[in-house]
Amino acid sequence: MKILIIGADGQLGTDLAKVIPKEEQIPTTIFDIDITDKLKTLEALKKYSPDVVINTAAYHNVDACEMDAAPAFAVNFFGVKNLAQACREIDCVLVHISTDYVFDGKKSKPYVETDCPNPQSVYAISKLAGEQCVRSMLDKYFIVRSTGLYGVAGCMGKGGVNFVENMIKRATTQPELSVVVDEVLAPTYTTDLASKIYQLIQTKKYGLYHIVNHGQCSWYDFTCEIFKLLNRKIAIFKTDAKAFKALAKRPKYSVLKNAALGKLGMDDLRPWQDALSAYLLEKGYYEDRPSP
Numbered sequence: 001m002k003i004l005i006i007g008a009d010g011q012l013g014t015d016l017a018k019v020i021p022k023e024e025q026i027p028t029t030i031f032d033i034d035i036t037d038k039l040k041t042l043e044a045l046k047k048y049s050p051d052v053v054i055n056t057a058a059y060h061n062v063d064a065c066e067m068d069a070a071p072a073f074a075v076n077f078f079g080v081k082n083l084a085q086a087c088r089e090i091d092c093v094l095v096h097i098s099t100d101y102v103f104d105g106k107k108s109k110p111y112v113e114t115d116c117p118n119p120q121s122v123y124a125i126s127k128l129a130g131e132q133c134v135r136s137m138l139d140k141y142f143i144v145r146s147t148g149l150y151g152v153a154g155c156m157g158k159g160g161v162n163f164v165e166n167m168i169k170r171a172t173t174q175p176e177l178s179v180v181v182d183e184v185l186a187p188t189y190t191t192d193l194a195s196k197i198y199q200l201i202q203t204k205k206y207g208l209y210h211i212v213n214h215g216q217c218s219w220y221d222f223t224c225e226i227f228k229l230l231n232r233k234i235a236i237f238k239t240d241a242k243a244f245k246a247l248a249k250r251p252k253y254s255v256l257k258n259a260a261l262g263k264l265g266m267d268d269l270r271p272w273q274d275a276l277s278a279y280l281l282e283k284g285y286y287e288d289r290p291s292p
């Protein structure tokens with residue numbers, strides 16, 4: 001099977017390129033395939049002739065999207081449409097990555113795939129539009145929603161850092177940290193997400209999937225766990241999302257449940273605390289996992 005990765009130098013793309021056997025993968029960056037260029041995207045897909053395309057590309061500076069919707073829709077909707085058309089033309093499977101932000105966050109228990117989306121920001125609307133485009137244009141697709149991603153490459157769309165690195169960096173210059181407690185999610189390690197996407201592709205059970213590490217926490221809890229695992233003492237204070245005066249509205253509760261994966265007997269993702277520990281180990285923050 002030939003699997004073409006769009007955005008192979010991004011956070012998730014880097015881990016997909018690690019997980020998928022070298023002989024099966026065609027890693028591409030925006031310099032090889034820019035999905036906003038319809039003709040070149042089609043040409044490239046015809047040239048590489050993959051069996052599966054995994055689209056990790058997104059415009060996901062969530063606050064910038066509120067000020068200017070055009071780049072968000074260019075990548076997250078029109079780019080996805082270009083890719084879906086090209087996949088249809090060469091008859092290959094499209095794996096498209098989406099987000100927990102498609103939900104409004106009003107639930108108090110984990111969202112399953114059959115829950116109704118209600119996006120609250122320009123970014124979220126553009127991502128849901130991308131999902132709907134894939135569904136309406138293709139039969140052979142996987143839409144994979146995940147949440148709070150962190151991986152060794154860092155998030156390219158957010159300046160090459162992820163939340164974990166951001167907190168560790170802030171702790172070197174600030175005596176105390178204030179972190180949001182009223183947004184609850186299931187932070188997910190891109191290594192775990194990439195492995196599960198690769199397994200899911202083999203099943204050919206097309207459709208919509210939530211894939212996240214197990215459990216849930218607020219950004220505040222997540223930060224406390226980072227410094228607990230690093231055995232570093234720092235004052236961490238709870239604050240609410242309002243204090244940050246962010247332009248985009250974020251869901252208060254966006255924990256996802258891997259319900260569809262569970263039905264396939266494939267929901268064996270580890271708890272977010274274990275995944276975080278594995279990440280810190282992979283980044284070289286400690287030599288060995290701390291004993292529980």
Ligand SMILES: NC(=O)c1ccc[n+]([C@@H]2O[C@H](COP(=O)([O-])OP(=O)(O)OC[C@H]3O[C@@H](n4cnc5c(N)ncnc54)[C@H](OP(=O)(O)O)[C@@H]3O)[C@@H](O)[C@H]2O)c1
Pocket residue numbers: 006007008009010011012013029030033034035036055056057058059060075079097098099100146147148149150154155156157158
């Ligand atoms: N990060 C999160 O917390 C999070 C949470 C939920 C869902 N997601 C979704 O997960 C996916 C992967 O996120 P990530 O954190 O891995 O993002 P990332 O690190 O920003 O990676 C995205 C990759 O796509 C590339 N790209 C951007 N625009 C492109 C275009 N027009 N054509 C081709 N490639 C393009 C980027 O290249 P350049 O860097 O050169 O632009 C980058 O390599 C996205 O769909 C995102 O919406 C992310």
